Structures are given as structure tokens and as C-alpha cells.
Amino acid sequence: MTSNADQCFVWLWLPDETEPVVAGNLVRDKSRFVFVYGKSYLARKNAIALNLRELPLGTEVIEPIDSMTMPSSIRDGSPDAWGRRVIINRLYGKQGAAAYNQDLDELTYLMESGSDRIGALDFQTSATEFVPRNSRSATLDELMQAADLVDKGVPLPIDLDQALNHGTSIGGARPKALIESNGHKYVAKFSASNDQINVVKSEFIAMKLASLTGMNVAPVRMERVLGKDVLLIERFDRTATEKGWTRKIMASALTLFGLDEMLTRYCSYEQLTDIIRADFTDPKADLKELFSRLVFNILCSNTDDHGRNHAAFFDGKAYQLTPAYDICPQMRLGTEATQAMLILGNNNQSRLSVCLAAREKFLLEEAQALEIIEQQLEAIAIYWSSVCAESGISEIDLQVLKSRQMLNPYAFEGLSGNAERVANQAERIRRSL
Known part of the structure; x- marks a missing residue:
């Protein structure tokens, strides 16, 4: 499926800012997407490039490198395997197993995924009004239930779909979600139905040991929810301030x-x-x-x-x-x-x-x-x-x-x-x- 939209606006949280500004426009050009910075963004004194080499500041239209569909800097903000499964479940879940044969384009994934994505970008239909696609606050219990249903290919009820949508923009193939607790933001990782061993505990052990060797590693902790193990990884792309979250x-x-x-x-x-x-x-x-x-x-x-x-x-x-x-x-x-x-x-x-x-x-x-x-x-x-x-x-x-x-x-x-x-x-x- 190809999105009905031919473009979206790329919004950016500049360093140390808690509100985004529109940086530019991602436009469909046949089978590819080109990017152009907005005039208002280029006029800002604090404007920075989205990427040092791939998306340098300037007024020209920037095409993807070689055979890419879109600039890789922007593709970084798009869901990977797990987030795509959640989106397909939401859009086509009633079709059962046939849902996973759907072919969505990158613009659809950008526009259907949650706004609290990794990094400092988001994608909107408007260049003047930012409307975050954030779900209601969900408990780990709800997220665990929702992830388990998606993993099994079962359509989600509306309430669980809204709970899990928040994490659709995370990368990776394993079941996961985003959660906020006590002033911290986490990526929550769950077990998959085809795990041969307890993968989340193995990852916890490796991450903890890596940190103890002196490496710079994201903090982790284990939780037990509905009789299953959940690995919480603290997000390092967010900082809490008095005015809100910076990205x-x-x-x-x-x-x-x-x-x-x-x-x-x-x-x-x-x-x-x-x-x-x-x-x-x-x-x-x-x-x-x-x-x-x-x-x-x-x-x-x-x-x-x-x-x-x-x-x-x-x-x-x-x-x-x-x-x-x-x-x-x-x-x-x-x-x-x-x-x-x-x-x-x-x-x-x-x-x-x-x-x-x-x-x-x-x-x-x-x-x-x-x-x-x-x-x-x-x-x-x-x-x-x-x-x-x-x-x-x-x-x-x-x-x-x-x-x-x-x-x-x-x-x-x-x-x-x-x-x-x-x-x-x-x-x-x-x-x-």
C-alpha cells in the first residue's frame, strides 16, 4: 500500500529546546523521497543541519544517496520490523494472517508511528501546527498484553492498540514499547513467542556486565509483569528539564x-x-x-x-x-x-x-x-x-x-x-x- 499523501513536514527539536520547529519538507518524487529545508528554518540563527554530510543546510532539493528511497537520516526515524508489525496490525489486523502480506511505503510508516520516536525528529501533515501522535499513558501490564497479541498475529482491541502505538517508532525486531515512569523514559523489551531461552534476561546480564567493564552503556533493570520478564532500558536521547523534555x-x-x-x-x-x-x-x-x-x-x-x-x-x-x-x-x-x-x-x-x-x-x-x-x-x-x-x-x-x-x-x-x-x-x- 502507498500512502495517499505525497509529502510530510519534518519537525525537529533543536538542542536544549523542549518544543519542535518545522525544519523542512519530505516530498515524494516518483518512487523516492527528496528533502528540502524550509525558508523559515534556514532563517533561524540557531538552525543546524539534520546530518553533517547527507543533509547539509541549503536551499537546494536534496535527493537520497544512490539507490536509497529516502535520506537515511530521516529513515532512522521510521519503524523497524516490530513497529511495522504493530502498524500493520492496527491497519489490517482484521484480515488475520493475510495482514502481514501488506506492503506499506516509508511515508506511511513515518506518519502512522508515534511521535515520541528515538532521536529528535517527527513527521507531520502540517508545517504550522504540531500535533503529537502520542498514546494515552499505558501500564506495563497493558503493554505486555498488547505486545503478546501482536506477536501472535491477533488484532488488538482499541484500548490496547492505543497503548502500544506509542512505541511503533522504535527500531529492532523484538517486541517492545515505550514507557515513562518516575521522571524517566524507558524502552521496555518483552519476550517473544519463539524464544528458545530467556532473551531479555540474557540481554540484561550482558548490558550490566558491559557497564561494569567501564563501557558507556544505557542503564537497565528487570521487571516482572503478568508472570513474564520485562527488560527496561533507560532512554539516553531524552533529558527532563523544568520546561519539559529535550531531545x-x-x-x-x-x-x-x-x-x-x-x-x-x-x-x-x-x-x-x-x-x-x-x-x-x-x-x-x-x-x-x-x-x-x-x-x-x-x-x-x-x-x-x-x-x-x-x-x-x-x-x-x-x-x-x-x-x-x-x-x-x-x-x-x-x-x-x-x-x-x-x-x-x-x-x-x-x-x-x-x-x-x-x-x-x-x-x-x-x-x-x-x-x-x-x-x-x-x-x-x-x-x-x-x-x-x-x-x-x-x-x-x-x-x-x-x-x-x-x-x-x-x-x-x-x-x-x-x-x-x-x-x-x-x-x-x-x-x-
Whole structure:
């Protein structure tokens, strides 16, 4: 289905502002969408580009890069798999299973999703009046019920549809929703009907451990609702002030690469280091942080580190890595594993030896890179028991996490020279978990 509309207006929360302004116009041009900044926006003294390279300030019409349907900076604000399922359920749920054969275009997804989306953009039919598409306040119980019905392909009652619509603009494929509680905003993640293990508890453990290694990670906590586990991740793109909520402009790594979902296979850590050196406020600090995240992803078997699972804040002049998110151990059956993004050249093997071979791209000496790995291993050894206990993970799921995902032996294959001590350290820790 193609939206009846041929355009929408892009609204933006400028840095430190609690009310949005109209920034420009997204217009259908055959099968693509072009963007043009509004004259009133360009006249503002505090006007900033929506993206440093893709959408520079100017009066000209900006076309999508290469074969993209719309500018990737704007696509970042559109729902991913889960949000699209919720929207399709709302529009076509009465058709049952046939509903999921519907083909909606990107403009429809932008205009049907909630306004409290990740980042600082929203999309409206008017250039003069901002009308937020926010649902009524919903409890975790209601959100859990609604997510469960969508996961099963069951049409939502009106009240639950309104409750879940608030989170349609979130990225990712797993069931989730947005919620506000006690002056904080959260992404709530739920279990899926096809989960083989307790994924939300595994993600909680990985996120907590990552934070305890010294990485910059979004705060998380576990809740129990209707007999099921819910992972709450505190949002880092919102700040509460006396006047209201401010929003932070964000760009996914996919956008920084100038790519879309069809070209994700070309995403690489190596290329991301080049972008960080060129366009980031503090390249040295963010390169070290990125290397730490790559290492931890390999240590915990998070192979889902694709271009939308990395992001950066944008202040109009330069970028800065956001806190890490979506660090979730993935199921693995065989010995070998690969990361979603290339690491060095065409190599994406989930091995620390590949990380060490790439260390110079992160501006790290061998000793610095080894120190990061050793500190992470030591933190895992120290905090493993307490974090697992805090999560309440079952013994069966814990055994899966220990035996297949955390510190998998494949991660340490190929280490030599000074790095051999890392493999020995990991083996000792693995036996103690």
C-alpha cells in the first residue's frame, strides 16, 4: 500500500529546546523521497543541519544517496520490523494472517508511528501546527498484553492498540514499547513467542556486565509483569528539564556510512573508525570506546552488531557515540561465528585476534588493546555471579549462556605472542563461571 499523501513536514527539536520547529519538507518524487529545508528554518540563527554530510543546510532539493528511497537520516526515524508489525496490525489486523502480506511505503510508516520516536525528529501533515501522535499513558501490564497479541498475529482491541502505538517508532525486531515512569523514559523489551531461552534476561546480564567493564552503556533493570520478564532500558536521547523534555539528534552508523538496509553487508568497524576520526568531537575517546564494544560483543557472542545497533549524537557540528545498547548474546550452535559488521578488510570473524590486528585503526598500541581485553575479562570474572543472581536467570538458561555464548573458545583462537596470556586468562575464568 502507498500512502495517499505525497509529502510530510519534518519537525525537529533543536538542542536544549523542549518544543519542535518545522525544519523542512519530505516530498515524494516518483518512487523516492527528496528533502528540502524550509525558508523559515534556514532563517533561524540557531538552525543546524539534520546530518553533517547527507543533509547539509541549503536551499537546494536534496535527493537520497544512490539507490536509497529516502535520506537515511530521516529513515532512522521510521519503524523497524516490530513497529511495522504493530502498524500493520492496527491497519489490517482484521484480515488475520493475510495482514502481514501488506506492503506499506516509508511515508506511511513515518506518519502512522508515534511521535515520541528515538532521536529528535517527527513527521507531520502540517508545517504550522504540531500535533503529537502520542498514546494515552499505558501500564506495563497493558503493554505486555498488547505486545503478546501482536506477536501472535491477533488484532488488538482499541484500548490496547492505543497503548502500544506509542512505541511503533522504535527500531529492532523484538517486541517492545515505550514507557515513562518516575521522571524517566524507558524502552521496555518483552519476550517473544519463539524464544528458545530467556532473551531479555540474557540481554540484561550482558548490558550490566558491559557497564561494569567501564563501557558507556544505557542503564537497565528487570521487571516482572503478568508472570513474564520485562527488560527496561533507560532512554539516553531524552533529558527532563523544568520546561519539559529535550531531545537529542541521533544518527545510526548505517546513516553515517551512507547506506541503507539493502547494503548492510558493507558496514564495517574499520570504516566507522575513519568516520569517527573525521567527524567526531573526541575521536580518541570514541575510538577506544568502540574498540571496547567490539571486544565485548565478541566475548558475549553478540553477533547482532549491525549498523543500526551503533549510533551517535549530533549537535549540528560534530558527532559523539551514544551509550551502547542492544548488547544481547545470540544463539550459536557451531564453533565459528561472525560479527554483523566487518572488522578489518573483509574479515568479520568473531575472534579477538582480528580485533588486535585492527587496533591501529582505533589508535591503540598493542599494550592498550590487550589491557582493554584483560580488564573486561577480569570484570566478567568479578561480577558474573552477582549479575546473574540479580537477573534471576534459570539454571538451564545460565548453562546455555556459560557453555555457548560467554567467552566462547572460538573468540580466543589465533592469539599469539603477548596475546597468548589473554587466552590463558579466559580459560581460567570460563572454568570458574
